[in-house]
Amino acid sequence: MTIQLKKGEGINLSKDHGLTRVLIEVTYDLDPAHPVKKHEMDVNVCAFELTHAGGKAVAPQDECFVFYNNLKGATGAVIHEKDGGSIGDDKLDIDLSLLDQNTLGIDEVSCVVEIYEGLTRGHHFGQLSHCTAHVINPDTNEVIAEFKLTDDDSNATSVQMGSLVKDGGHWHFKAVGVGYQKGLADFLHAYGLMESEAE
Template sequence: MAINLKKGQGINLTKAAPRLRIVRVGIGWDITRVIGQCDLDVSAFVLKTVGGNPVCLSDAHFVFFNNLQSPEGFLAHTGDNRTGAGEGDDETLKVDLEAAPQDAVEVSFIVTMHEALARRQHFGMVHNAYLKVYNDETGEVLAEYDLDQEFAGQTAVQIGSLFRADNEWQFQAVGAGYQRDLVDFVQGYGLDA
């Protein structure tokens, strides 16, 4: 049975599914007719800690619509959905826990609105947005996080983090909204934009 997470809450995935090998993170959303086309993009950064700060392992460990897989196959993006049309998850990432780089401590999941400032769009115009964490091998939903209207006026959300602590994998619903675009996160995690 899936756990419904609230902002700041987490789940110990290792304990919830002891044989868990591949985590699938699905993001879904609907848009209002008022705004027309709206393109949400999910991206993920494989992070290590340097001087107490999260830093991306390398440019190749920033996985998004133009870089669909990290070098060792730890993290993979299944493709860009530009409309949010259709049922089920609109964009999906898969994490192969057995392929984790030794110094990887976290995967940060970010959702941004493509060209939000130019289009005058924000997350308050998106409805039914959610994140689901699955056991990819069984299809079981382990955790869900429903985004609500608290992100009105925001153009990006750090939606969650998968992290390793004491050799156990955990997921936390972060829910931090920003008025930023993807370049800001790239630079914030120590990569060249």
């Protein structure tokens, strides 16, 4: 049975589910009540490989930002699977065993969903009927858990959907669901990277 997560809830991927690799798939559909055509809106998923070694979440290298123009992270553990256009889904393939071996001190992978040029085009998550993160076992294709955004984020142009966090030697997925009226450049600044990487 698929676990329905709410904001702030999480699951232990490695201990309770025995996973050494996980897929994070984000799906969405447009709300027919809003006059936005599918080809006019693009929802992108990206990830930041982060370390808290200095007490603050920081991406130690530019390549730790994984998105449509950089499909593989610095650790080799996080891969963005290109969706080929406005299909309505986006996937991150995350190898937990490679994260365990990384030498950059990565202890979190922050997963962010962003509406492309949402600020300038006037697009927001309220124009979607749903935006859902699915946590999938890639060996069985079983959807272990799901997390769906709520109306709290309807005015947002970007949302931190969730994070994979290493705690007590185990990898957890934690549902975050914090929305912002921001673009990717704001997340780059927050995690210590340069804005040009988002271009």
